[in-house]
Amino acid sequence: MPLDQEESGEKEMSFLEHLEELRWHVVRALVAVIVFTIAAFIMAPWVFENIIFAPARVDFPTFKWICKLGNLIGSDALCVQEIPFKVQSRNMTGQFTMHIMSSFILGLVIAFPYVVWEFWRFIKPGLQVNERKYSRGAVGSISFLFFSGVAFGYYIIAPWMIYFLANYSISDMIVNEFDITSYVSTVVMLVLGSGLLFQLPVVIYFLTKIGIVTPEFLRKYRKHSFVIILVVAAIVTPPDLLSQMLITIPLYLLFEISVIISASVAKRKAREEAEELLKEQNISPS
Known part of the structure; x- marks a missing residue:
């Protein structure tokens, strides 16, 4: 039994026991998603009116904030007066399919912190003591970044994309009626x-921890990354410069x-490796 497991009071499990443990974590996570999915499904009229179709209305908070900004600088050009389009259902199962899909996505978004927590509970016992120490707050960090990304996509990207595409026209004979x-x-x-793109810092953190990515590599290919x-x-955005910059800058x-x-993780790894080497040589670190 590894020393770290002995110190934490955890027993070593077989491969099948690990699979059984993972199965129950997955089951509990799915139950949480299903519960919120059912709640969203039952509240469909409110969900579609106040969440899904809200970015397509001129009274959406983003448009109101931008209009207030325009008023402060003495211009009405930033005020959205109309978003000219209609939503139709051209397939017999269109509304029902979107009802289920939107309910599931909303359930997943709401249950996301719990889902991450369940998987973290499965991963955590396999970490060393120092890795657990430096990974404190992982669930909170992942959830914060996810919800920040979701809020950014919902309040910044989605309304401007809808406004752009609703007003985009190549001929007056064409009426925008979206399915x-x-x-x-x-x-x-x-x-x-x-929400997923905002997980980039978390991904880089773990890739650096396992040695796939280094800060030197990231700095070397900074231009390529841009x-x-x-x-x-x-x-992921409409073909206009404003929308592309709105997502390029935060990314x-x-x-x-x-x-x-990555630099912080690499420095910490180097220090730990140096301390481990000193221990092996029976020399106390200074």
Whole structure:
């Protein structure tokens, strides 16, 4: 039995016991998601009116904040007066499918901290004592970054994307009438995608911990990373400069934060390795 497990009072488990343990963590996480999914499914009229379709209305908080900013500088040009489009359901199962999909995504978003906590409970016993020490607050950090990304996608990216596409027209003969499947899928992709993209610092942290990524590597390919971020922004946003910059700037800031985190992790690893080497040589570290 490893020393760290002895110190923590945990017994060594077989491979099948690990699988059984993982199964129950997954089951509990799924139960939490299902419970919130059912709640969202029951509250469908309120959810669609106040959450899903809210970014498509001129009274959405983002548009109101921008309008107030315009009024402060003496301009009404920033006030959104109309978002000209209608939502239709052209497939027989369109509304029902989107009802289930939106309920599940909302359930997943709400249950996200608990899901992360369950998986963290499975991973934590396998960590060494010093790794547990430096990983305190992991669930809170992951959840904070996820909800920050979700809020950014919902309040910044989604409303401006909807406004741009609703007003985009190549001919007066064409009327924008979006299918509900297209509308909901696009909004979900932006919001959930932003939440996942904001996990970049966490990903870099663990990649640095296992030695796949180094701060030198990140600094060396900083320009390449910026190009990749631009490509990602171009894929997940409408083809206008404002929307692309809205997601490029925070993603690049997250990358720079990731470089700092990677450097901190690398320095800590080097110090621990030096201390371990000194212990092996029976020399007390200074």
